[in-house]
Amino acid sequence: MAIFKGMQRLSPNQRQNLKLPFAFLLLLAIPRTSGAEFYRREWQSRHQPERILGLEAQFTNYSTNQNYDAYGSTSLPPGFRNYSRQSADLHVGAGLSQKFTLYGTVSWARVQVDHELLAGSSFGFTDQTVGANYRLIDKKISLDLQLEVAIPAYNNSLSTLNLSPYVGDGSTDITAGGFLRLPLSSEARYPVELRSGAGFTSRTNNFSSAIPWTMDVRFNGDRFLGSAGLMGVYSLQTDPGIGSPAASLGTAGSYVTNAVNPSLASIRGQVGYHVSGRARLTFMGAKSISGQNAPQGFLFGLGFQLQLGKKTASKHPENPVKMTPMEYGHSNQGLVYYHSSVPEARVLRANDRLNLVKINKGSNDGLAVGQIFDIFSLKQGGTAGGEPGGQSSSRSSPEEAIARGRVSSVKPEEAVLTITEYFREVWIEEGFVARQPVQ
Incomplete structure (x- = not known):
């Protein structure tokens, strides 16, 4: 008072x-x-x-x-x-x-x-x-x-x-x-x-x-x-x-x-x-x-x-990079094939709020701006869905595709993906796998 x-x-x-x-x-x-x-x-x-x-x-x-x-x-x-x-x-x-x-x-x-x-x-x-x-x-x-x-x-x-x-x-x-x-x-x-x-x-x-x-x-x-x-x-x-x-x-x-x-x-x-x-x-x-x-x-x-x-999938214009798995026609549809010439990348850091993901592969590994990658969550053991020949691995391996991203910037040993679509309501975490689908 x-x-x-x-x-x-x-x-x-x-x-x-x-x-x-x-x-x-x-x-x-x-x-x-x-x-x-x-x-x-x-x-x-x-x-x-x-x-x-x-x-x-x-x-x-x-x-x-x-x-x-x-x-x-x-x-x-x-x-x-x-x-x-x-x-x-x-x-x-x-x-x-x-x-x-x-x-x-x-x-x-x-x-x-x-x-x-x-x-x-x-x-x-x-x-x-x-x-x-x-x-x-x-x-x-x-x-x-x-x-x-x-x-x-x-x-x-x-x-x-x-x-x-x-x-x-x-x-x-x-x-x-x-x-x-x-x-x-x-x-x-x-x-x-x-x-x-x-x-x-x-x-x-x-x-x-x-x-x-x-x-x-x-x-x-x-x-x-x-x-x-x-x-x-x-x-x-x-x-x-x-x-x-x-x-x-x-x-x-x-x-x-x-x-x-x-x-x-x-x-x-x-x-x-x-x-x-x-x-x-x-x-x-x-x-x-x-x-x-x-x-x-x-x-x-x-x-x-x-x-x-949790984030949910959002509507986007009809752009191949931003299509759903069924619309895309190749990725995440039954047995999916991925480029064996492009090494499997790992997520170094993710910012779900900004829809940005940094991976540990870059231009030295053949990555270029505009390429499309699928992000996979991990499980202990199991099959990495989609290598030619149906190869499997007993180590921690991709479980399912949760998001798709496009390479927005590249350095020799790392790259940044801009997430364009979420397939699952899962937060992207460090160690998740990024792989390039065959188009």
Whole structure:
């Protein structure tokens, strides 16, 4: 609970007698606020692959000690020192089909305000979000449509009576918009793409409608990933208020709350590491660079993402490389024959999320870009399905074809396959076998 330093000289009974009427006056003077959740909530696509459950835990810290005024210049509220916010978010998304994803976020935060006269802290659940994502186009270029609702899980009237900082603004926000993904690199091993998105947000309690937006360039390699870009929110100036007051109960003068028609732009960056094909660690940071009636702040955080479930076969255009086994006519159809002149390759590393597989054979073994390979899971003993003459092996051998890939890049002693079709719902693992079918 917040403590007014100026009130500390009073006796406990005097403070208690002043508390209720003072809070009542504040309620009359400040009927609503525009809170930190609105600025911090990034508009991003929540699409998940079919039959995949995506989990993301994110921990962030936001701090500000200045405002952007109505003209975009920085200013320091009288007596204000700092506002900080530590947040924990759990994002959950379920790919119900190739196109449709449902998702939700559970958020919690701790807020601290430092001011010459007003200082304090509070914590609790903040705005909780639910939404749906629909992938309208799923080609080389993808287009997503998304609807999201943010619902407050707190009561600011109680915070006002307790003289404690707000953890949110109390507004229910409904946002609808879209996202475009455009590949910038044709190199499958080092994919670079441009992602951009925008939406329209309608807010309750007479808050101004706004346009959240984002644009960044992303690199998603075999082990490392990164992104850099811009994000922000643009006010449509529909708030009936005339100007932002000099101070607010929730944040002691910072425009994190009680701002009228706020607009803000921030630069954002992220780096990460793929722990496995289904898990990764990330570190992100964002810094505001311009704004109007908004806080000038800095945000940084750590995240952990995990994908659970099994991939399923997807629909593709009629391309021989992307056909099913029956359509292909040669591979995985009864007794299958494979090139004896091409040595059997082993999987060195697999990234199921990026559909990339590295094998231990390369141009020295006759491999070239565009060649087709089948990936086999392993069993102890048994027959390697399909060598001419029906040869068998008692060692660990291929059990069944689970995927087909095309050679996308070649080095003398290794190559990278881009998976074009999954035949079985099995994750590709190190040691699996890659063999070239006779066409």
